[in-house]
Structures are given as C-alpha cells and as structure tokens.
Amino acid sequence: MSMPQSTSRQRSVFERFPFIPALGILVALLILNGIAEPRSMSYGAITGLIKTYLALMFLAVAQSFVVFSADIDLSVGAILSLVNVVVVVLIERLGGGPDSVLLACLVGVLVGTLAGVFNGLVVVGLRLQPIVATFATGIVFTGLALWVLPVAGMPVPQAFWRTYGGRIFEIPFVFYVVILLAVFIWLAVRTKYIIELMAVGDNRLAAYQSGLPVTRIRIKAFALCGLLSAFAALCIIGDTASGDPVVGNAMTLYSVAAVVLGGTALSGGSGSLLGSAIGALILGLINSFVFFAGVSSEWQNFAQGVAVLVALMAGVLVTRRISK
Amino acid sequence: MTRLSTSIADLVRTPLVVALSLILALLLLGELLSPGFASSSQIMRLLIVASILGVVAAGQNLVILGGREGIDLSVGGVVSLSAVIAGNMMQGSDAGIIPAILACLATGAFFGLLNGLGVTLLRIPPLIMTLGMLGVLQGLLVVVRSGIPSGLAAPGLARFVTQPFLFGVPGMIWLWGAIGVLMALLLRRTLFGYRVYAIGSNENAARMAGVPADLIRISLFVLSGMFAAVAGFCIIGYAGSSFSNVGAQYMLPSIIAVVLGGTPLSGGKGGYTGTMAGAVLLIVLQSILTTLNIEEAGRQFAFGATLLVLMLFYGRGKALRG
Numbered sequence: 312m313s314m315p316q317s318t319s320r321q322r323s324v325f326e327r328f329p330f331i332p333a334l335g336i337l338v339a340l341l342i343l344n345g346i347a348e349p350r351s352m353s354y355g356a357i358t359g360l361i362k363t364y365l366a367l368m369f370l371a372v373a374q375s376f377v378v379f380s381a382d383i384d385l386s387v388g389a390i391l392s393l394v395n396v397v398v399v400v401l402i403e404r405l406g407g408g409p410d411s412v413l414l415a416c417l418v419g420v421l422v423g424t425l426a427g428v429f430n431g432l433v434v435v436g437l438r439l440q441p442i443v444a445t446f447a448t449g450i451v452f453t454g455l456a457l458w459v460l461p462v463a464g465m466p467v468p469q470a471f472w473r474t475y476g477g478r479i480f481e482i483p484f485v486f487y488v489v490i491l492l493a494v495f496i497w498l499a500v501r502t503k504y505i506i507e508l509m510a511v512g513d514n515r516l517a518a519y520q521s522g523l524p525v526t527r528i529r530i531k532a533f534a535l536c537g538l539l540s541a542f543a544a545l546c547i548i549g550d551t552a553s554g555d556p557v558v559g560n561a562m563t564l565y566s567v568a569a570v571v572l573g574g575t576a577l578s579g580g581s582g583s584l585l586g587s588a589i590g591a592l593i594l595g596l597i598n599s600f601v602f603f604a605g606v607s608s609e610w611q612n613f614a615q616g617v618a619v620l621v622a623l624m625a626g627v628l629v630t631r632r633i634s635k
Numbered sequence: 636m637t638r639l640s641t642s643i644a645d646l647v648r649t650p651l652v653v654a655l656s657l658i659l660a661l662l663l664l665g666e667l668l669s670p671g672f673a674s675s676s677q678i679m680r681l682l683i684v685a686s687i688l689g690v691v692a693a694g695q696n697l698v699i700l701g702g703r704e705g706i707d708l709s710v711g712g713v714v715s716l717s718a719v720i721a722g723n724m725m726q727g728s729d730a731g732i733i734p735a736i737l738a739c740l741a742t743g744a745f746f747g748l749l750n751g752l753g754v755t756l757l758r759i760p761p762l763i764m765t766l767g768m769l770g771v772l773q774g775l776l777v778v779v780r781s782g783i784p785s786g787l788a789a790p791g792l793a794r795f796v797t798q799p800f801l802f803g804v805p806g807m808i809w810l811w812g813a814i815g816v817l818m819a820l821l822l823r824r825t826l827f828g829y830r831v832y833a834i835g836s837n838e839n840a841a842r843m844a845g846v847p848a849d850l851i852r853i854s855l856f857v858l859s860g861m862f863a864a865v866a867g868f869c870i871i872g873y874a875g876s877s878f879s880n881v882g883a884q885y886m887l888p889s890i891i892a893v894v895l896g897g898t899p900l901s902g903g904k905g906g907y908t909g910t911m912a913g914a915v916l917l918i919v920l921q922s923i924l925t926t927l928n929i930e931e932a933g934r935q936f937a938f939g940a941t942l943l944v945l946m947l948f949y950g951r952g953k954a955l956r957g
Contacts, residue, residue: 385887433943437943437946437947438953438954439943439946439947440894440899440900440946442706442890442900443887443890443891443894443900443942443946444943444946446887446890446891446942447891447939447940447942447943447946448939448943449939450935450936450938450939450942451935451936451939451940451943452939453935453939454932454933454934454935454936454937454938454939455932455936456932457930457931457932457935458932458933458936461930461931461932515955516955519955525955526955564708564766564769567762567766568763568766568767568770571763576760577760577762577763578704578760609777609778609781610774610778611774611777612773612774612776612777612778613771613774613775613777613778614774615770615774616767616770616771616772616773616774616775617771617774619767619770620767620768620770620771623759623763623764623766623767624753624757624759624763624764624767627757627759627760627763628757628759631758
C-alpha cells in the first residue's frame with residue numbers, strides 16, 4: 312500500500328489517539344452550549360453535567376472492554392441496577408454507619424465483578440452469541456435485583472450523597488472521581504492485557520494460533536466490564552440517593568452509543584477507553600444543547616434522537632476514513 | 636442403521652423440531668401445573684400474543700438473514716409509533732382502518748428505508764444505525780403522542796385480532812399463518828429469496844455473480860419496518876387503545892425468537908418457520924411463568940435462566956481448537 316507521506320503521518324496520530332474526533336465533537340458541543348446559554352459553561356453547570364453523566368462514563372468504559380474483544384454486553388444496565396440495590400439494601404441492613412457504607416460498596420463492586428465473570432463464562436465458556444446471551448443474563452440480573460429490592464425507594468444515608476454532591480478542598484467530589492477514572496484509563500491502556508485484548512478482537516483465530524489464552528482474555532474483559540458497571544452503580548447511588556431495581560436498564564444502549572461515539576468500532580480490535588468516556592459526555596452535551604437551544608419540550612426527545620443518530624453516523628464515517 | 640440413527644439425530648437437532656418439542660413439553664407442564672393452561676381458548680390467546688411478536692420477528696429475521704451483522708433494533712420504535720398513529724387515525728371508527736394501516740405501513744417503510752440507506756450507502760453497521768434510529772423514533776413518539784392523548788382501536792380491528800374469524804380461529808392468527816406461508820415462498824421460491832441467502836452467506840461472491848446486494852439489503856430493512864408497523868397496528872386491536880412505548884418489549888425478544896428459531900445472527904442460514912416456533916416458545920414460556928404465580932423477581936430470574944438453557948440447544952459457536 313502506497314500512501315502519501317502526510318496522510319500516513321496523520322493516520323499514525325489518529326491511530327495512537329483514536330479519541331481525537333470525539334474530542335473535536337466534544338469541544339464543538341461545549342462551544343455550541345456556551346453560545347446557546349453562556350451559563351451552561353459555568354463551573355457549577357459543568358459540575359452538574361459531570362455529576363449526572365459520570366455513571367454513563369463508567370458504563371461506557373465498562374462496555375469498551377468487551378467491545379474491544381469484538382463482544383458486546385447488553386446486561387451492563389442490569390448489572391448497574393443489581394449493584395445499586397445490593398449496596399443500598401446492605402447499607403440499610405448494616406445500620407448505615409461509615410463502616411457499613413464502605414463494606415456495602417466493596418460487596419457491590421464484588422457483585423458487579425461476579426456478574427461480569429458470569430457473563431464471560433456464559434458467552435465465552437458456552438460459546439453463545441453475546442447479544443442474545445447477555446440479553447438473557449441481563450434478565451437474570453434484573454430478577455436478582457427485584458429479589459433484593461422489589462420496589463424502588465429505599466434511601467441511602469445523607470453522608471453518601473452529601474459526599475458525592477459535595478466538595479473536598481473546594482473541589483467538587485465528582486472531579487476526583489473523574490481523575491480516578493482518567494488514571495485508571497491511563498494505566499489500563501499501558502498494560503500488556505489491553506494489547507492482547509485488541510489482538511483477540513482483531514482476529515480471534517489468529518490470536519489463538521499465536522498462543523494467546525483467548526478464552527481467559529475474553530472472560531477477563533467481561534469481568535472488567537462488570538467491575539466498572541459496579542462503579543457506575545455507586546455514582547448513580549450518589550446522584551439519586553436511593554435504590555431502584557431497574558434504574559440502569561435504559562442505560563445499556565446509551566453505553567453502546569457512547570462507545571461508538573468515542574471512536575471504537577463494534578467489530579473490535581481497536582478503539583479508545585478515553586474516547587468512550589468522552590462519548591458519554593457527548594451524549595450529555597447533546598441533551599443539554601437541545602434543551603438550551605430552546606427546542607420546545609415535546610420536540611426535545613426527537614431533536615436529541617436525530618442529533619445522536621447524526622453524531623453516531625459521523626463518528627463511524629470519520630473513524631473509518633482515518634483507519635483506512 | 637447408523638445412517639438412519641444419524642438422520643434421526645439430525646432431525647432431532649433441527650431448531651424447528653427442538654422448538655416444537657419444547658413448546659409441547661411446556662404446554663404439558665403448564666397443564667399439569669394449572670389445569671386449563673393448554674385448553675383451546677387459552678392456546679388461541681397465546682397464539683394471538685405470539686403472532687404479534689412473530690410479525691415483528693418476520694422483519695427481524697429477513698434483516699438477520701441478509702448477513703453483514705444485520706440486526707434491526709429500531710423495530711421497537713416502529714411498533715410503538717405505528718400503534719399510536721393507528722390509534723390516533725382510527726379513533727374507534729371502522730372507517731379509519733384503511734387510512735390507518737396505510738399510514739402505518741408508510742411510516743414503517745420510510746424508517747426502514749432510512750435504515751437501509753444508512754447501512755448500504757454509508758456502510759454504517761446495522762446495530763449502530765438502527766440504535767440511532769430507535770432514539771429518533773422514541774423522540775417522534777413523544778411528539779405524536781402529545782398531539783392527541785390516546786387513540787382507540789376500531790371495533791372491526793379489535794374483532795379481527797381477538798375474536799374467532801374463520802373456523803373459530805381469530806383473524807390475527809390467520810394473518811400470521813398467511814405471513815408464514817408468504818415468507819416461506821418468498822425465501823425458498825423466489826429469486827429475491829435466493830439472493831437474500833446469497834448475500835447473507837457470502838456477499839462478495841454474490842456481488843460478483845451480479846446480485847444487487849445493496850438493493851436487496853435496503854428492501855430487507857424496508858420490509859422489517861413494514862412488518863413492525865403491521866405489528867404495531869395489530870397491538871392496538873389487541874389492547875384496545877395505544878399506550879406508551881409498547882414496542883420496547885418486542886425489540887430484543889424479536890431477535891431471541893429468530894435465534895431460537897434456528898437463524899444464527901451471522902445470517903445466510905435458517906428461515907421463518909423456525910422463527911414462528913421460536914416466537915410461540917417465548918410466549919408459552921412467559922405465560923407459564925405468569926401462571927406459576929411467583930413474584931416478579933422469580934419470574935424474571937427463571938425467564939432469563941431458561942433462555943440461557945434454551946440457547947444451548949441452538950447453533951453455538953465453534954471451538955477455536957480443532
């Protein structure tokens with residue numbers, strides 16, 4: 312393949328940083344929001360946006376791991392819901408003190424990870440198609456969540472959501488979480504595991520033939536997905552301050568959309584964790600832009616739907632153009 | 636002897652046979668658990684519910700058969716939207732039936748066309764294209780619903796869907812049977828059908844053989860939209876009036892019905908007869924769980940777990956080794 316010098320240099324930049332188009336869309340949306348309503352770019356408004364969309368950012372990063380290996384997890388929303396009710400009910404049962412909150416969160420993260428491992432065993436171990444298999448495991452998780460807490464409503468101690476919505480050293484708590492997520496991503500993309508994961512997603516058979524433990528790598532991706540979905544659940548608890556056995560179910564498809572908006576191809580083998588987190592923010596900014604642009608309330612959902620569709624299509628086209 | 640036993644083993648493993656035997660077993664189980672479960676009136680009711688899912692799954696099946704990761708997540712949105720459109724246009728009068736069905740079909744075809752164009756001309760992966768379209772349709776649902784609060788089904792449509800029509804069988808089930816026959820003819824006896832399988836199993840080879848793959852794929856998405864629209868139209872006949880986002884519950888189950896019917900998500904193989912059995916199987920399973928009188932948590936858990944077990948009977952992926 313002969314290619315002009317500049318194109319190939321461009322290409323290598325985009326290859327190293329596949330989230331660049333997403334970053335461009337993000338900046339454009341920030342500017343649009345700022346033009347439509349200057350107050351939407353205030354410190355407080357940005358904090359609010361992150362507070363609301365932090366859970367989706369975690370969920371999108373969670374989804375990315377399985378998408379990298381050319382799988383998909385349609386149960387992430389159900390895992391989120393399950394962890395949400397497990398944590399909320401445990402806090403209540405353990406008395407609601409700081410120790411109980413910490414313990415409940417740890418158990419929640421463990422439950423999420425186990426749910427992910429279960430998905431991995433079902434999809435990879437039993438060799439089922441991930442779309443339908445994780446749809447079924449999602450129903451199982453929803454059943455468990457309904458068993459733990461049949462109806463929404465149990466409140467969490469004030470300290471929990473006060474912390475999530477509050478500030479430490481004058482800086483909003485959610486910013487620390489964002490930094491934590493960024494550090495996690497920074498570390499994750501430097502592991503040997505992520506390279507192996509991409510290799511598996513790019514060509515499963517070739518990866519197997521070159522000696523990679525494909526089964527273990529794929530199951531690990533599902534486990535990581537469950538783990539990060541659990542963190543998304545903790546964010547949701549901080550934001551909504553109560554338990555709800557179906558709170559996350561509608562978020563599943565948004566996590567897929569965020570992954571695609573972030574420049575990751577569903578066919579696996581390439582993509583960016585950071586892009587997925589940006590993708591989640593893009594979805595949030597599209598919603599706020601439609602709101603601030605003064606679209607009448609009944610047309611808002613439609614305008615959001617169209618904007619997301621256009622962004623998805625543009626994302627696919629740009630990513631393909633670059634990687635060609 | 637060995638040949639006979641292998642051919643019997645093959646037959647037993649046919650998805651259609653698997654699904655039919657599971658349906659029979661579940662009906663027997665249901666009858667044991669609660670006498671009257673498998674009575675003819677009860678079976679009719681199950682078939683009506685299954686037929687609505689089955690009609691959605693017909694379009695889903697076509698899109699999946701066409702391959703290249705074909706899938707249509709927007710069917711749920713089309714079902715909801717056309718149910719509301721149908722209700723608003725009929726407003727409880729038989730005179731509105733024809734305009735309503737035409738409006739529904741046009742809506743379904745239009746959004747199917749958009750999906751098809753995105754998937755072929757822009758080569759957007761079907762999952763992404765139809766996921767985005769689902770958002771658009773759900774937004775449109777809000778717009779259409781806020782105009783007129785809630786429409787009513789025409790009495791003629793409600794009769795057609797729920798009351799005996801011919802030989803004691805409701806028209807809806809006849810319609811589904813007719814769709815089943817037409818789908819079988821379309822897929823097995825027409826050039827179009829051969830071409831669907833051709834692009835589904837090897838698109839490049841099909842293109843080289845002169846098959847207009849893009850045109851076929853676009854028409855598959857158009858048909859999927861139209862089938863979903865018909866289902867939405869019929870739902871309002873079953874439910875009496877339109878209610879919010881009724882289609883959401885058909886999106887993924889329509890895919891499950893196709894898979895349980897023996898069409899793998901990779902496309903190119905399978906057919907609609909199996910899908911029909913898959914749709915009935917799903918509905919019978921749900922109905923048994925409702926009959927069991929356990930709480931929602933146990934019902935969901937059992938439904939998901941049973942689906943996983945059922946999937947083990949169908950085309951599992953190949954092991955990497957050997």
